[in-house]
Amino acid sequence: MTSDHETGSVGRVTPETLSVTTPLALDCGKTLPAYDLVYETYGRLNADRSNAVLICHALSGNHHAAGWHAEDDAKPGWWDKCIGPGKMIDTDRFFVVCVANLGAYNGSTGPGSINPETGRHYGPDFPVLTVADWVRSQDVLREHLGISVWVAIVGGSLGGMQVMQWAIDCPDRLRHAVVIASAPKLSAQNIAFNEIARQAIVTDPEFHAGRYYEAGVVPRRGLMLARMLGHITYLSDEAMRAKFGRDLRAGRINYGFDVEFQVESYLRYQGESFVTRFDANTYLLMTKALDYFDPAYATGGNLADAFAPVTARFMVVSFTSDWRFAPARSKEIVDALVDAGKDVAYAEVESDLGHDDFLLTMPHYVKTLRAYLARAAAEVGA
Amino acid sequence: MNTADTPTRNGLRADLALISEWIKPGTRVLDLGCGNGALMAHLKATKQVRGYGLEIDPDNVIASVAAGVNVLQIDLDEGLAQFEDKSFDYVVMSSAIQEVAAPDALIDDMLRIGHDCIVTFPNFAHWRLRLKLALWGVMPASRALPNRWYDTPNIHLCTVHDFEGLCREKHAEIVRRHFVNHAHRAQAAMRLMPNVLGEIALYQLRDRP
Numbered sequence: 001m002t003s004d005h006e007t008g009s010v011g012r013v014t015p016e017t018l019s020v021t022t023p024l025a026l027d028c029g030k031t032l033p034a035y036d037l038v039y040e041t042y043g044r045l046n047a048d049r050s051n052a053v054l055i056c057h058a059l060s061g062n063h064h065a066a067g068w069h070a071e072d073d074a075k076p077g078w079w080d081k082c083i084g085p086g087k088m089i090d091t092d093r094f095f096v097v098c099v100a101n102l103g104a105y106n107g108s109t110g111p112g113s114i115n116p117e118t119g120r121h122y123g124p125d126f127p128v129l130t131v132a133d134w135v136r137s138q139d140v141l142r143e144h145l146g147i148s149v150w151v152a153i154v155g156g157s158l159g160g161m162q163v164m165q166w167a168i169d170c171p172d173r174l175r176h177a178v179v180i181a182s183a184p185k186l187s188a189q190n191i192a193f194n195e196i197a198r199q200a201i202v203t204d205p206e207f208h209a210g211r212y213y214e215a216g217v218v219p220r221r222g223l224m225l226a227r228m229l230g231h232i233t234y235l236s237d238e239a240m241r242a243k244f245g246r247d248l249r250a251g252r253i254n255y256g257f258d259v260e261f262q263v264e265s266y267l268r269y270q271g272e273s274f275v276t277r278f279d280a281n282t283y284l285l286m287t288k289a290l291d292y293f294d295p296a297y298a299t300g301g302n303l304a305d306a307f308a309p310v311t312a313r314f315m316v317v318s319f320t321s322d323w324r325f326a327p328a329r330s331k332e333i334v335d336a337l338v339d340a341g342k343d344v345a346y347a348e349v350e351s352d353l354g355h356d357d358f359l360l361t362m363p364h365y366v367k368t369l370r371a372y373l374a375r376a377a378a379e380v381g382a
Numbered sequence: 383m384n385t386a387d388t389p390t391r392n393g394l395r396a397d398l399a400l401i402s403e404w405i406k407p408g409t410r411v412l413d414l415g416c417g418n419g420a421l422m423a424h425l426k427a428t429k430q431v432r433g434y435g436l437e438i439d440p441d442n443v444i445a446s447v448a449a450g451v452n453v454l455q456i457d458l459d460e461g462l463a464q465f466e467d468k469s470f471d472y473v474v475m476s477s478a479i480q481e482v483a484a485p486d487a488l489i490d491d492m493l494r495i496g497h498d499c500i501v502t503f504p505n506f507a508h509w510r511l512r513l514k515l516a517l518w519g520v521m522p523a524s525r526a527l528p529n530r531w532y533d534t535p536n537i538h539l540c541t542v543h544d545f546e547g548l549c550r551e552k553h554a555e556i557v558r559r560h561f562v563n564h565a566h567r568a569q570a571a572m573r574l575m576p577n578v579l580g581e582i583a584l585y586q587l588r589d590r591p
Contacts, residue, residue, distance in 0.1 A: 315447070334454060335464045338434060341410075345447050346454040350440070364440045371448035 008084040009076065010042040010091055013067035015107070018144050024102075024137055030127040032102070034116065035109035037141050039063050039099035042083060043091030045147075051382035052147045053089060053373075054138065054174075055079065055098040056155030056162035059230075059286045060278060062107045065098035066091075081361050088366045089154065093377045099141050101134045101162075103285040108137075111281035112213060122281075124210030129285055131158075131293045135165045142173065151380050152176035152373060153312075156358035157325060158286065161293045164333070167312045168295055176376045177312040178369065181322055181358040183329035184303050184336065185294040190324070193233055194287035197226035201280045210281055223280045224271030231270050236321035236354035296336075303336035310337070314344040315372045317365065319351040319358065345372065394424050396566030397582060401474060401500055404558075404586055405429060409471035412436070412495060414458055414488070415478030419446030426450070433470060459483040462491040474500045477582075480536040486548060493554055493589040502584045505561070507541035507577045525564040526581050542577040549587060557586040 015038050024032040040063050045052060055065050057078070066083035068076050082088040083096055100107025103126060111126040118125070142150070153174050155163045160182025167177040186194070201207060204222030208215045232240075244263040259265045299305035314337055318330035327348050337344040349365045351357040357365075394402065398421040405411060407429040413422050416435025419442075425431035434452045437443050446453035459482055473496030479485045480503055492499040504526040514522035521531040529536060540548075542561075549556055561572040561580030572579045 331456075331464070338454075338464070339466060339469075341432070343452050344434075344454070345452055346456070347440075347443050347447070348455045364444070367444045368440075368447055371444050375448070375450055 008087050009080065010067040010084050012071075013040050013042065013064075013069065013077070015040050015063055015069075018141055020137075020140055022140070024133070024140070026127050026133045027130040028128050032109070032127065035102060035137070036113075037099050037102075037109075037137060038107040039097060039141060040065065040067075040077075041098075042066050042096040043094050045095040045145075046380075046382055048380075049147055050149065050151060050380040051093065051095050051377065052145070052150050053094040053096045054142070054150050054153045054166075055083070055089070055096060056134075056138075056153065056159035056166075057098065057101065057104075058155070058157035058159045059283075059290065060274070061159070062104050063098050063100035066096070079359060081359060082366075088361070088369050089373065090370075090377075093382045094151065094373075097141070097145065099138055101129075102137050103129050103282055103289075105279040105282040106277070110279070111210070111285065112279050121211070121213040123213060124281065126281065126285065128288050131161050131165045131289055132169060134162055134289070135169055138162070138166075139170060139173065148173075150174040151382065152178055152376050154178040154180070155182070156180040157182055157355065158290055158293075161290070164295060165293075167310045167314070168306060171309045171311045174312045175379065176315065176372075177310075178315045178317075178372070179330070179333060180317045181319055181325050181330070181355055182316075182333070183325045184296065184332050186291055187329075191291050193229060194291055197229050198284055198287055200225035200229070201283060204280075207280065210284075212280070218275065219280045220275045223275050223278065223283060224268075226280075226283055227274040227278075228267045228271040231267060233324045234355040236323060236352065238321060239353045242352070303332065304339035307336055307340040307342055310340065310342050314342060315369070316344060316346045317349060317358070317368065318347075319349050319353075319355070319365075321351045321353060322355045322357060324355040394420060397476060397502055397562070397584070398424070400560065400562070400566065400584055401476060401502065402429070404500055404584075405431065405472055405474075407431070410469070412465065412470040412473045414462075414473065414475040414492070415481070416446060416451065416453060417442050417476075419449040419451035419453055421474070421476065422446070422451040422453075423449040458488060461487065462495060465491070465495045467494055468497055470496045472496055472498050472500055476500075476502045477504065479503050480539050482538065485538050485540075486552070489548060489552055489554070489587075493552060493587065497588070498557065499554075499587040500584070501545075501587065502582060503540065503545065504536075505542050505577065505580050505583050506539040507543065508581050509578045510581075512578075524581070542580060542583050545583065545585065549585075553590045554587045555590050557588050559586070560584040 018037045021034045061078050064077040065079045066077040085092045102108050103110045111122045115122045153163045153166050160179035163177045163179050201222035204219035206217040207219040247262040295306040296303040316330050316334050318327035334346045347368045411431050411433035413435040416437045422435045436456045438457050443455045473492040511522040561576045562568050563581045
C-alpha cells in the first residue's frame with residue numbers, strides 16, 4: 001500500500017477477507033453457521049496495538065472507505081475525503097479499519113452469497129440483522145486483528161448507531177465513540193420513508209420474492225425508486241434549490257411526462273447508477289436494521305439508562321441542514337449521555353447540503369473532529 | 383467575555399481563577415458560555431471536577447474540544463429544559479448574562495439545575511461609566527466593556543443594584559459576593575460602595591428552599 005501526502009490519499013488498497021467458522025447467534029434467533037467478513041485497513045498498527053480506529057459504514061457503504069482499488073477506478077472509497085494521511089481521520093497516526101457489514105453488498109456474507117445448507121443464494125432466507133448483530137461480528141474481527149481496545153470507533157448515520165451499540169455492548173473495547181449525523185432511533189417519518197423504499201423493491205415484478213439471482217434478473221425499477229426516494233431525504237430543500245432550481249433540460253417546457261427538469265434527470269441518474277452497484281435484498285436488510293435500532297427499548301424507553309454501561313467518551317456531531325437525522329435527534333443522544341453522567345462533547349455544524357454533509361469537509365466539522373481525534377491519539381501515544 | 387485586556391493568574395483568566403476558588407473539589411459543574419474551555423479544563427485538572435461547558439461559537443467549541451472539555455454546542459437562548467433539577471453542584475455563568483435574550487429565565491434555570499450558582503457580570507453603574515454618560519452624554523465604553531453601542535453583544539447590561547433586585551424577585555439567596563476592578567483586583571472601598579466602585583461583580587446564589 002502506498003500513500004501520498006500531497007493528495008492525502010491512502011493510495012492503492014486491497015480488501016482482505018476473514019472467514020469465520022464459529023457460528024454467530026443473531027438477535028432474530030437464527031444462527032449464521034459460517035460467514036466472511038471483508039475489510040480494508042489503512043495506516044499502520046503501532047507496536048502496542050493501541051492506535052486502531054474502526055469505521056462503521058452507513059446504508060449504502062461497504063468496506064471500501066478510502067483509497068483506490070485500481071488505477072482506472074472512477075471514484076475512491078466512500079469516505080476518502082476524510083480518511084488519509086493528514087486528513088480528519090489521520091492515517092499517519094491511526095490504523096484505520098473498515099469492515100463491510102454482514103448483509104452488505106459486494107463484501108461480507110449477505111443475501112447474494114451462497115447458503116452452504118442449500119447450495120442456493122441466500123436471497124430472502126438471509127436472516128434479518130440488527131445493529132447489535134453487526135457489532136458482535138465486528139468484535140470477531142477485532143479479536144482476529146489482535147486489537148484489545150479501539151482508540152475510537154467512528155460512524156455517520158447508520159454507522160453512528162453501530163458506534164452507540166459498541167459503547168453500550170462492549171464498553172471495555174473502545175476509548176472514544178464518535179457519532180455523526182445519527183439518531184437514537186428512527187422516527188415514524190424515517191420508518192415511513194424506509195417502508196416506501198421497501199415496497200418499491202418488493203412490488204417490482206422482477207423481485208421474484210427475493211430470488212431474482214436465480215431468475216437472472218435484477219429488480220431495477222424498485223431499487224432505483226428506493227434510491228431516488230432516499231436521495232431526496234439526504235439532501236436539504238435549500239441544496240436542491242441551489243443545485244437544480246427549476247432548470248429545464250431542454251430549456252423549455254414540453255408538456256409531457258419524460259424528464260424535463262434537471263432534478264428529475266439527476267434523480268434518475270442516481271437511481272440507475274445505484275442499481276449497478278447495489279443489491280435489492282441488501283437494501284431491505286439495511287433499512288430493517290435502521291428501523292429496529294432502539295437501544296432504549298431494553299430499558300423501558302429510557303436512553304440514559306441504556307447508556308449506563310458506557311465508559312467511552314463521546315463526540316457527537318450534527319449538521320444544521322440535515323432533516324433526515326436533524327440536530328434535535330443528536331441532542332437526544334447528548335441529553336441522555338449527560339443524564340447518565342457520561343463524558344460527551346457536541347458540535348452542531350452549520351451546513352447546506354443535508355444528511356450527506358457528514359461525508360464532506362466543512363472547516364468547522366473537520367477542525368472539531370481533528371481536535372477531538374488528536375487528543376485521542378495523544379492518549380495512546382499515536 | 384469582552385474584556386480587552388485580560389489579566390491572568392496561574393495561566394487562568396483572573397475572573398475564572400476567582401470562580402475556581404469558590405468551587406469545591408470533586409463536584410459537578412455546568413459552565414454556561416464556557417468560551418475556550420479554560421475554566422472547565424482547569425477545574426478538571428486541579429480539582430477533579432466533572433461536568434460540561436455550553437458554548438455557541440464554533441471556534442470556541444473547537445478550542446474547548448482541543449482542551450479536552452465536555453463542550454456542548456448549545457444556544458443558551460433556547461433554554462436549559464434538558465437539564466434535570468439539581469443535577470449539578472454548581473452552574474457557572476461568567477460574563478455572559480448580559481449577552482443572553484432572557485437573563486431572568488436563565489437565572490430561573492440556573493437556580494433549578496444547580497445546588498449553587500456563580501454569576502459574574504460587568505457592573506454598568508461603575509463610576510467611570512456613570513461619568514462618561516453624565517459628562518459626555520455617550521454610551522459609555524470601558525476596558526471591561528469595550529464594544530460600541532451598535533456592535534455590542536451586550537444587550538442586557540445591568541448594575542449591582544439591578545442584579546440584586548432580580549435575586550430578590552427570584553427569592554435567590556446571595557451566599558457571597560465579591561467585587562473587583564478591571565484588573566480583577568479587589569480594593570477595600572469596593573466593599574463599601576460596590577455599585578459605584580466595583581467594575582466586575584461575582585455572585586454565588588442559591589435557590590431558597
